[in-house]
Amino acid sequence: AQKITQTQPGMFVQEKEAVTLDCTYDTSDPSYGLFWYKQPSSGEMIFLIYQGSYDQQNATEGRYSLNFQKARKSANLVISASQLGDSAMYFCAMREGRRTGANNLFFGTGTRLTVIP
Amino acid sequence: GAGVSQSPSNKVTEKGKDVELRCDPISGHTALYWYRQSLGQGLEFLIYFQGNSAPDKSGLPSDRFSAERTGGSVSTLTIQRTQQEDSAVYLCASSLQRSGHEQFFGPGTRLTVL
Numbered sequence: 001a002q003k004i005t006q007t008q009p010g011m012f013v014q015e016k017e018a019v020t021l022d023c024t025y026d027t028s029d030p031s032y033g034l035f036w037y038k039q040p041s042s043g044e045m046i047f048l049i050y051q052g053s054y055d056q057q058n059a060t061e062g063r064y065s066l067n068f069q070k071a072r073k074s075a076n077l078v079i080s081a082s083q084l085g086d087s088a089m090y091f092c093a094m095r096e097g098r099r100t101g102a103n104n105l106f107f108g109t110g111t112r113l114t115v116i117p
Numbered sequence: 118g119a120g121v122s123q124s125p126s127n128k129v130t131e132k133g134k135d136v137e138l139r140c141d142p143i144s145g146h147t148a149l150y151w152y153r154q155s156l157g158q159g160l161e162f163l164i165y166f167q168g169n170s171a172p173d174k175s176g177l178p179s180d181r182f183s184a185e186r187t188g189g190s191v192s193t194l195t196i197q198r199t200q201q202e203d204s205a206v207y208l209c210a211s212s213l214q215r216s217g218h219e220q221f222f223g224p225g226t227r228l229t230v231l
Contacts, residue, residue, distance in 0.1 A: 004159075035219075042224075043206065043224060043225055044222060044223075044224050044225075045208065045210070045222035046222075047219045050219065091159055091160070093160075104150055104152075104162040104165050104173065105152075105160070105162065105220065106162070107152075107159035107160040107161075108159050109158060109159045110158075110159050
């Protein structure tokens with residue numbers, strides 16, 4: 001089974017509007033971390049936001065917030081007040097906490113966001 | 118520089134040749150990761166180094182792939198007898214410690230096998 005599922009291959013949003021990018025995950029590990037990365041056309045991976053499985057509050061970083069619904073195993077990224085520079089691929093990723101020696105990230109297939117002027 | 122660097126940025130090779138990809142992590146970062154990103158896909162974990170511990174090689178797709186990390190810093194990913202399906206962007210990342218939240222990624226090496 002896929003550990004990270006992103007069901008939206010592409011999304012469009014009007015500039016200055018908010019957009020939600022979906023992410024669901026699958027793990028039996030009680031300790032895990034969820035990440036969102038942005039990959040512009042230049043190719044670099046840019047860390048956006050992190051949510052730990054034991055965090056009580058949803059993570060926020062500027063215009064980014066993570067809508068963490070643990071029971072539903074979802075970790076949607078909300079971008080408020082979209083800007084043209086937000087156009088990029090967005091990847092959801094998970095790190096499981098318990099497997100010995102494991103600190104690698106499992107990535108979803110990504111969502112391509114296009115901000116329309 | 119302050120970030121993770123990788124070289125070369127682009128590599129074109131012929132099927133059957135060996136290639137070496139280099140990663141310089143951020144100074145002081147003890148954890149180093151290699152990922153592969155095929156066209157239009159997410160990132161696929163390859164290998165993970167943490168300090169002097171034995172690397173986690175669970176993501177390597179075949180025995181043609183190997184990696185080493187010398188002196189706990191620079192890492193080299195080697196692909197022997199390259200195949201066309203090895204064509205991808207190979208990304209290196211480093212983090213401060215094993216449980217560090219954030220992995221900092223390099224710009225990647227785009228490998229094309231003809």
